[in-house]
Amino acid sequence: MSDDFHADFAAAITSSDASTLEPWLTTPSALRRMAVYRNNVVHGVIEVLRAAYPVVERLVGADFFAPMAKAYWQAVPPTDPVMSQYGGGFAGFIDTYAPAAGLVYLGDVARLDRAWLEAHHAADAPALDAGQLAGLAPDVLPQLAPGLHPSASLWSSQWPAYAIWRSNRDDAEPARIVLEPAPDFALVWRHRGTVRHRALAPADHAFLATLAQGGNLQDAAHAATLVDAAHKAADLFGEAISSSILAGSRS
Known part of the structure; x- marks a missing residue:
């Protein structure tokens, strides 16, 4: 079929108007089937986003x-046939979604959902361990x-979004959390096949952020002490080694 048909078909799928297809689908039954197909597509996209953003x-x-998921799909249709990774921009979309304007933490919660998904799907790669340091x-x-x-990602917010996310992900009865603006930091990564997450002190975040940006351990320790003069870089480095947080090399 022509490129015109494919363009009209895509437009009909992402909108509620199938009139552009009338020259191509000339019978009422064909137009009805088109409506059913479109509804199935919308339902499938919503289910993909629901699985990716459970919190x-x-x-x-x-x-x-x-x-909200349907509005995102209409604004950002999938471009990859592998739908498991769809929705990378959903958090940014939530930040601009007018009905969610009062939920100031929601976009950052979505970023944590995404970090969990990406840690889960990250390729296997060696982690730095004591043997490589010996x-x-x-x-x-x-x-x-x-x-x-590669599975690890740092996260930050100006709201207690990590506490909100953790409680709503892990607890049967989510905790009541006071919504007051305050810097909040967390780390999400995969360790021995299981996605893990933890809150970070501001100095811990500064240490790991420096490494994430290509800095060395000396630079990272210095960045941490600028935030907290009493920071113990050696303790955090030891935890990072035992928990597979840092990238290693294949021997």
């Missing part, structure tokens, strides 16, 4: 989530710049 849906409810001279270690493991 967002729990917070707003299915009746709010479905039209042969390093003491004066070499401060210059080591391992970066974060």
